[in-house]
Amino acid sequence: MLGIRKRIEGLHLRILLQFPEGLKEKACEIAEKLEAEGNEVFISAAPCFGACDIALAEAEACRADKIIHYGHAEFPLGKKAKIPVEYVEFRSDVDLKPMVLKALEDPEFRKCAKVGLITTVQHVGKLREVKALLEENGKTVLIGKHGPKAKYDGQVLGCDAAAAVNVDGKVDCILYVGGGLFHPIGAALACTKKVLSADPFLGKIMWLDEEKRRYEKRRRGALAAAVSAQRFGIIVSVKPGQENLRAAVGLKKAFERIGRKAEILLTDIINPESLANFRCFDAYVNTACPRIVIDDYMRFEKPILNFDDALELVEELKKSR
Numbered sequence: 001m002l003g004i005r006k007r008i009e010g011l012h013l014r015i016l017l018q019f020p021e022g023l024k025e026k027a028c029e030i031a032e033k034l035e036a037e038g039n040e041v042f043i044s045a046a047p048c049f050g051a052c053d054i055a056l057a058e059a060e061a062c063r064a065d066k067i068i069h070y071g072h073a074e075f076p077l078g079k080k081a082k083i084p085v086e087y088v089e090f091r092s093d094v095d096l097k098p099m100v101l102k103a104l105e106d107p108e109f110r111k112c113a114k115v116g117l118i119t120t121v122q123h124v125g126k127l128r129e130v131k132a133l134l135e136e137n138g139k140t141v142l143i144g145k146h147g148p149k150a151k152y153d154g155q156v157l158g159c160d161a162a163a164a165v166n167v168d169g170k171v172d173c174i175l176y177v178g179g180g181l182f183h184p185i186g187a188a189l190a191c192t193k194k195v196l197s198a199d200p201f202l203g204k205i206m207w208l209d210e211e212k213r214r215y216e217k218r219r220r221g222a223l224a225a226a227v228s229a230q231r232f233g234i235i236v237s238v239k240p241g242q243e244n245l246r247a248a249v250g251l252k253k254a255f256e257r258i259g260r261k262a263e264i265l266l267t268d269i270i271n272p273e274s275l276a277n278f279r280c281f282d283a284y285v286n287t288a289c290p291r292i293v294i295d296d297y298m299r300f301e302k303p304i305l306n307f308d309d310a311l312e313l314v315e316e317l318k319k320s321r
């Protein structure tokens, strides 16, 4: 069961509501409540991929006074959100204790005396409880300081694993409690220590070393394949929390300085099928959500690199000139 964390303020406004897929079932109930309070309410039907993904175009189309974005914690949008955005977090009341006890039975986890603890915003309110349970069972537990895109210590996003990285050097392993593999894989890729995922919805625990190895192999393969690319498509998202046009322009110049060609491609949704029709590119660079490359790599016909890997490629190509 999920509960509304923050009460909605501001009466008689024109409001655009935005929900991630898992919360769209709540849309009518919330819309009716806000309408009963005298507001004019619109609902974004577009997919919502994260806290970074604000429905600005929809809000402008209905001339909304504000956007209420459900399900995620506040994300640093800076001046990119031209319409005020109110984030309404949702917290899960699923019991994490059985998963912690399951983790404690794992032979490898039992060897870890010091544990870094991470989760998503849905469970962040239960981190202290989980920490206490681990400590009762003899562990020393560290909850890392949150990164620039997260709001709470111990909270990770798919693109911000700083809460794990900040304790990586001081622990024997990292325990992620929460749903899915999207977040713990991000932490596993960013950390040197092993990450154990404990998913209370599936009732499963899983070490992520194999996933990490597989991604690293793919990443190295993409870098090797991109060495011979003559023309790059540099993808820029128009989503306010993902847009990085300045970096793309800098990268285009860097490619051109070493004799490669590049064009900048602007898009809202990065769709491998529509990219496939650009026959002129030999490889792509993604400056938007880094998880697109990590999670959807197999869907792209051409090699695709994240921005940092593209910088590494430029350095390699410079040396070999």
Ligand code: SF4
Pocket (backbone or CB within 6 Å): 049, 050, 051, 052, 053, 157, 158, 159, 160, 241, 242, 288, 289, 290, 291
């Ligand atoms: S950039 Fe990607 S990982 Fe980060 S919040 Fe947005 S959708 Fe999630």
